[in-house]
Amino acid sequence: MTMVEERVPAAAAPNVASTLNAREVSAWFGSHKVLDRVSLLMRPNEVTALIGPSGCGKSTFLRALNRMHELVPGASLAGTISLDEVDIYRDAVSVTEIRRRIGMVFQKPNPFPAMTVSENVIAGLKLCGLKIDRSTKDDLVAQCLRRAGLWNEVKNRLNDNGGALSGGQQQRLCIARSLAVRPDVLLMDEPCSALDPTSTRRIEETIAELREEITIVIVTHNMQQAQRVSQRCAFFLAGENAPGHIVETGPTEAMFTNPQDQRTLDYVRGRFG
Amino acid sequence: MQYIHVASVPFLDVVESSEQPIAFRTTRGRGDRVYRGFGYGAGWLTLAIMGLIGGFLFYQSLDAFRYEGFTFFTETRWITSVSGGRFGIAAVLLGTVVIAVVALVLAVPTAIGTALFITEYAPKRIRAILTSLVDLLAAVPSLIYGIWGAAVLEGQVVYVSRFLADHFGWFPPFHTTSLAGSKVPTTLTDFTASAFLAGIVVALMILPICTAVMREVFAQAPPGEKEGALALGGTRWGVIRDVVLPFGKGGIIGGAMLGLGRALGETVAVALIISRTTDVHNLLQILKTGGNSIAALIARSWTESQGIASSALMAAGLVLFTVTLIVNAGASFVVSRSRSGAATEI
Amino acid sequence: METLHLTENDTGPDAVDDVKTVRSDHENKIVIRSVDADSVITYAGSTAASLALTWLVYERFAPFSGTLGFIVVAWLVFVSIVYVSARQQWGRVAARDHFVRLCVTSAALLALIPLGSIVFSVVERGYHGLQVSFLTKTLKAASTQNKFSEGGALHSIVGSFEVVGIAMLISVPLGVMTAVFLNEIGGRLARPVRMLTDAMSAVPSIVAGLFIYAVLIQPGILDAMGFTGALALSILMLPTVTRTTEVVLRLVPGGLREASLALGGSEWNTTRQVVLPTARTGLVTAVVLGVARVVGETAPLIMTMIGAQRLNSNPFSGLQDALPLFIWNQKIHGGLEGVAQEWLWSGACVLLVIVLVLFALARLLASRAGLSRRS
Numbered sequence: 001m002t003m004v005e006e007r008v009p010a011a012a013a014p015n016v017a018s019t020l021n022a023r024e025v026s027a028w029f030g031s032h033k034v035l036d037r038v039s040l041l042m043r044p045n046e047v048t049a050l051i052g053p054s055g056c057g058k059s060t061f062l063r064a065l066n067r068m069h070e071l072v073p074g075a076s077l078a079g080t081i082s083l084d085e086v087d088i089y090r091d092a093v094s095v096t097e098i099r100r101r102i103g104m105v106f107q108k109p110n111p112f113p114a115m116t117v118s119e120n121v122i123a124g125l126k127l128c129g130l131k132i133d134r135s136t137k138d139d140l141v142a143q144c145l146r147r148a149g150l151w152n153e154v155k156n157r158l159n160d161n162g163g164a165l166s167g168g169q170q171q172r173l174c175i176a177r178s179l180a181v182r183p184d185v186l187l188m189d190e191p192c193s194a195l196d197p198t199s200t201r202r203i204e205e206t207i208a209e210l211r212e213e214i215t216i217v218i219v220t221h222n223m224q225q226a227q228r229v230s231q232r233c234a235f236f237l238a239g240e241n242a243p244g245h246i247v248e249t250g251p252t253e254a255m256f257t258n259p260q261d262q263r264t265l266d267y268v269r270g271r272f273g
Numbered sequence: 274m275q276y277i278h279v280a281s282v283p284f285l286d287v288v289e290s291s292e293q294p295i296a297f298r299t300t301r302g303r304g305d306r307v308y309r310g311f312g313y314g315a316g317w318l319t320l321a322i323m324g325l326i327g328g329f330l331f332y333q334s335l336d337a338f339r340y341e342g343f344t345f346f347t348e349t350r351w352i353t354s355v356s357g358g359r360f361g362i363a364a365v366l367l368g369t370v371v372i373a374v375v376a377l378v379l380a381v382p383t384a385i386g387t388a389l390f391i392t393e394y395a396p397k398r399i400r401a402i403l404t405s406l407v408d409l410l411a412a413v414p415s416l417i418y419g420i421w422g423a424a425v426l427e428g429q430v431v432y433v434s435r436f437l438a439d440h441f442g443w444f445p446p447f448h449t450t451s452l453a454g455s456k457v458p459t460t461l462t463d464f465t466a467s468a469f470l471a472g473i474v475v476a477l478m479i480l481p482i483c484t485a486v487m488r489e490v491f492a493q494a495p496p497g498e499k500e501g502a503l504a505l506g507g508t509r510w511g512v513i514r515d516v517v518l519p520f521g522k523g524g525i526i527g528g529a530m531l532g533l534g535r536a537l538g539e540t541v542a543v544a545l546i547i548s549r550t551t552d553v554h555n556l557l558q559i560l561k562t563g564g565n566s567i568a569a570l571i572a573r574s575w576t577e578s579q580g581i582a583s584s585a586l587m588a589a590g591l592v593l594f595t596v597t598l599i600v601n602a603g604a605s606f607v608v609s610r611s612r613s614g615a616a617t618e619i
Numbered sequence: 620m621e622t623l624h625l626t627e628n629d630t631g632p633d634a635v636d637d638v639k640t641v642r643s644d645h646e647n648k649i650v651i652r653s654v655d656a657d658s659v660i661t662y663a664g665s666t667a668a669s670l671a672l673t674w675l676v677y678e679r680f681a682p683f684s685g686t687l688g689f690i691v692v693a694w695l696v697f698v699s700i701v702y703v704s705a706r707q708q709w710g711r712v713a714a715r716d717h718f719v720r721l722c723v724t725s726a727a728l729l730a731l732i733p734l735g736s737i738v739f740s741v742v743e744r745g746y747h748g749l750q751v752s753f754l755t756k757t758l759k760a761a762s763t764q765n766k767f768s769e770g771g772a773l774h775s776i777v778g779s780f781e782v783v784g785i786a787m788l789i790s791v792p793l794g795v796m797t798a799v800f801l802n803e804i805g806g807r808l809a810r811p812v813r814m815l816t817d818a819m820s821a822v823p824s825i826v827a828g829l830f831i832y833a834v835l836i837q838p839g840i841l842d843a844m845g846f847t848g849a850l851a852l853s854i855l856m857l858p859t860v861t862r863t864t865e866v867v868l869r870l871v872p873g874g875l876r877e878a879s880l881a882l883g884g885s886e887w888n889t890t891r892q893v894v895l896p897t898a899r900t901g902l903v904t905a906v907v908l909g910v911a912r913v914v915g916e917t918a919p920l921i922m923t924m925i926g927a928q929r930l931n932s933n934p935f936s937g938l939q940d941a942l943p944l945f946i947w948n949q950k951i952h953g954g955l956e957g958v959a960q961e962w963l964w965s966g967a968c969v970l971l972v973i974v975l976v977l978f979a980l981a982r983l984l985a986s987r988a989g990l991s992r993r994s
Contacts, residue, residue, distance in 0.1 A: 026292050028294065037292075066881060067297075068877065068880065068881060070297040070299075071877070071880065076294035076295070076297075077294060077295050077297075078292040078293055078294050078295060079292075079295075089295045089297070089298075090295070090298075092300075094300055094302065095299050095300075096302070096883045096884065096885055097883065098883075099880060099881055099882065099883040099884075100882065100883025101883075103881065103882070104878075104881035106874060106877065106878060106881075108874060110872070110874040110875055110877075110878045112875060112878070112879075112893055112896075112897065113875075113897055114893075114896035114897045114899065115896070123879075123882065123892070123893075124882035124883065124884070126888070126892055127879055127882050127883065127884030127885070127888045127889065127892055127893070128882070128883045128884065128885075128888075129304070129885070129888065174878070177878075177882065178881075178882065181882055181883060301885075301886070302885055304885055304887045304888070305885045305886045305887050307887070308885075308886060308887035308890070309804055309886070311796055312796060312799055312800035312803070312804040313800065313804070313808065314796075315793055315796035315797040315799075315800050316797060316800045316801070316808050316809070316812040317808070318793065318797070319797055319812050319815050319816055319819065319857075319861075320811060320812060320815055322819065322854065322857075323815045323818060323819055325830070325834070326822065326826065326827075326830045326854075329830055329833040329834050330826070330829060330830065330833060332833070333829075333833040333837060382726065383726045383729055383730060384726075385726070386722055386723045386724075386725070386726020386727060386729075387723075387726050387727045387729075387730050389723045389726075390723045390724055390726065390727035391727070393723075394720065394723060394724065395727070403727060403731075405982060406730075406731055406734060407730055407731075408978075409734060409975075409978055410730065410733075410734055412911055412974055412975075412977075412978045413734075413737060413915075413971070413974065414914070414915020414916070414917070414943065414970060414971075414974060415824075415915065415916075415917065415918075416915055416917045416943050416946055416947060416967070416970070417737065417741060417915065417967050417970065417971060418737070419950075420946065420950060420963065420964075420967060421736070421737045421740060421741065424740070424744075425736060425737075425740045426733075426736075429686060429687035429688070430687065432687065432688045433687055433688050433691065436688060477730075477733050480730055484730070508712060508713065508715075508716035509716055509719075509720065510715055510716040510718075510719040510720070511712075511716075513719065531821070534821045535821065537823070538821070538822070538823025538824070538825070538826070539823075540823060540824060540825045540917075540918035541917045541918050541943075541947070544918075545950060568823055568825045568918065571825050571829065571918075572825055572917075572918050572921055575921055575922050576921070576925070583837075586829070587829060587833060590825065590826050590829040593823055593825075593826060594822065594823070594826045597821055597822065597823055597826075598818055598821075601817065601818055601821040602814075602818065605814065605817055605818075
């Protein structure tokens with residue numbers, strides 16, 4: 001990690017969203033191959049939804065996109081993943097820099113329990129070794145919480161413990177936390193699966209608002225959700241003993257109304273999976 | 274990805290390629306390199322300290338080994354001076370083992386019972402309190418055990434000792450001759466400061482660790498099998514006999530060995546209780562006044578030892594260190610093996 | 620006694636809108652008793668019989684005496700009577716079940732009787748130690764002709780605090796770092812380190828003293844002083860801190876580490892800003908347990924600190940005393956009667972109080988840190 005004392009601008013200029021391009025990505029856990037030559041272009045200003053039954057490699061693919069896959073002992077990977085033409089695995093960019101630029105929101109909300117709400121929001125900056133002024137701090141906290149759609153609910157509880165919020169609020173706090181380091185891409189791994197419908201709707205609204213600035217990739221098991229939030233879909237499927245691969249990709253609209261592949265049709269109609 | 278189309282299989286569009294996994298490169302920043310350096314440093318330090326303890330004890334005991342030679346391991350007397358003497362570990366080691374065995378014989382059944390009570394019988398609230406109280410036994414300093422054993426417990430134990438010697442003298446460990454040499458000891462003073470007394474006190478001190486290990490292993494006994502045994506009409510004892518004890522065998526042995534390791538090294542309590550002797554016959558009569566232990570020997574004679582005498586104590590310390598290491602390594606092995614089937618984290 | 624509540628009232632009035640059911644005004648819960656009247660009578664009868672019989676034996680034959688002997692005999696008689704009467708009433712299998720239950724329960728009680736006796740006798744004989752003169756005076760001009768109030772253990776208490784404090788400063792950073800290494804960094808070195816940490820926790824305390832003596836004092840690098848005692852204590856404290864911290868770190872959810880790394884945090888920042896703060900209560904427990912482990916330790920101090928009669932508040936120069944050494948020296952050199960005995964028990968009482976406070980603190984913190992297991 002390079003201890004660059006970057007200054008964080010107070011008012012964030014709108015991001016120019018980035019393109020994330022995965023080409024022929026395969027992944028293994030030990031000798032077990034879980035992902036077979038997946039290629040997917042994740043375009044700026046679009047929400048790309050990864051859909052498919054459990055165990056088809058969606059989450060593995062997502063974790064490969066910001067180099068979290070390699071944290072599992074024995075994991076390996078082949079192929080190319082590039083962020084705006086920078087190969088994130090081969091070019092001389094540090095892992096921490098990649099992960100800062102490609103943020104991630106997890107299935108289970110995981111705010112840092114030892115930190116307050118506002119400390120949670122700026123935790124990423126401290127973790128990256130970025131300095132921040134006291135005055136810009138408050139602005140940044142407010143701005144990130146607003147973008148995550150949480151500001152009105154917690155503006156009077158900024159010094160409460162992060163774990164004291166409700167599940168849906170915790171998840172939005174995690175989104176705010178990811179936004180604070182100004183990522184180009186946000187990866188979301190079933191962000192609503194542990195939440196109630198109201199919180200889910202709130203987060204879906206947040207996603208829609210964020211789409212203007214950030215490239216978003218979301219894994220979801222909920223077909224309606226995929227239809228609501230995404231512009232583009234990729235359908236993953238794994239065979240009996242075969243690793244997961246992409247069956248079909250396309251605009252969400254087309255995928256749900258007129259898919260090219262019979263299996264996609266069956267899946268989106270709820271016939272299996 | 275670099276994969277090769279194999280031309281000899283023309284009907285396959287895409288063949289199984291030789292995909293080359295990426296070698297994950299994590300170029301760590303300086304902060305992380307320093308962090309890892311410190312981590313590894315701390316790890317190595319642990320290894321180094323253990324190595325140094327053995328090394329320095331050996332180095333400092335060389336004088337004694339040179340002076341006494343191999344007889345250090347066979348000699349029973351321990352008479353030392355600045356320049357020499359006649360000393361050997363045999364009797365002291367025997368005394369150490371005798372006390373440890375007495376402690377083990379008393380502590381292991383009690384620990385099994387306590388562990389079973391905690392895991393199988395006690396209501397939840399009592400379980401927590403009892404666990405705390407047993408752990409509290411471990412927190413009481415050895416020194417306090419020592420003064421309590423000498424001042425309070427001894428006055429009670431001598432009666433039990435005399436009873437055992439009088440009525441169960443035919444059982445070899447309880448056979449006792451009086452200090453004066455007559456066949457049947459009559460005075461209570463023949464039973465003070467005995468290995469038996471020291472063993473009782475050490476038993477109390479090792480009870481917590483034995484109980485803790487056994488409790489953890491018993492608690493992992495498969496609930497399905499326990500319920501199965503109950504559903505077949507088994508009594509609580511039936512469940513314990515058929516499910517819990519067989520499952521916890523490794524824990525019992527491991528806990529006992531860990532306790533043995535602690536018992537061998539127990540210092541101050543034993544030093545304050547026993548009156549030291551190197552007479553092998555006396556050492557084997559556990560009820561009778563007199564016993565010995567390596568740690569107690571070192572603690573009691575350290576301040577007046579110099580030269581060869583001090584080196585001899587170092588040699589004794591080295592023997593103690595080696596023996597406890599071996600016993601504990603064995604215990605760790607047994608306990609880890611008994612847990613491997615359960616696959617739960619301790 | 621276990622009472623099982625079988626009925627659970629989970630159907631509220633709303634749940635029976637469309638189904639008209641007749642509901643009784645109140646529900647009677649079935650109470651399952653594991654102890655019935657027969658057992659109570661059997662046990663009570665056996666208790667009375669055994670006490671009577673033992674008393675008879677003691678009075679008539681009296682080949683032994685003493686409270687301990689009485690308890691042992693009464694217990695043996697009690698168990699036998701329970702077994703016999705249970706066998707007559709309920710048969711062999713049930714009798715054996717009662718027998719084992721009795722043995723197991725007594726084993727648990729057996730462990731506690733001495734604990735009570737220790738606390739009682741130390742407090743009974745040493746409660747004078749909690750008075751001001753004992754806590755503020757030293758043994759500077761002590762002799763066996765002194766009165767109790769003319770001497771005290773101030774010099775030992777000061778020494779104990781300093782020595783344990785230094786040991787803490789040495790072993791806590793090292794122990795936490797080692798635990799971080801084992802749990803956060805890992806690798807091939809982790810296995811042997813974990814094994815040797817276990818082995819180290821079993822090193823007899825006197826060996827730790829011999830080691831420091833052999834390394835520093837014998838070659839003349841340092842004289843015996845508070846600091847050398849602290850070094851010996853830190854060898855004993857290190858494995859306790861390491862093992863407890865490792866358990867505590869394992870309780871930190873992996874998701875938090877992932878979240879931190881996914882934000883672009885470095886390993887060091889993840890450990891320092893996320894893992895350690897999350898585990899802070901547990902870390903304090905580890906420290907307290909480490910302190911409790913060494914505060915009463917005597918053996919290694921005999922050779923590395925020796926002890927003193929007067930106050931020396933500088934642990935880096937000259938001999939220093941510690942509370943355990945105070946007690947030890949009173950016991951070894953003080954004789955069996957007189958003021959030394961009073962000082963001895965007073966010192967023990969002060970030490971016991973310190974240990975009990977530390978123990979209670981550790982429990983409290985551990986329960987807050989969610990450490991239900993043995994630490």
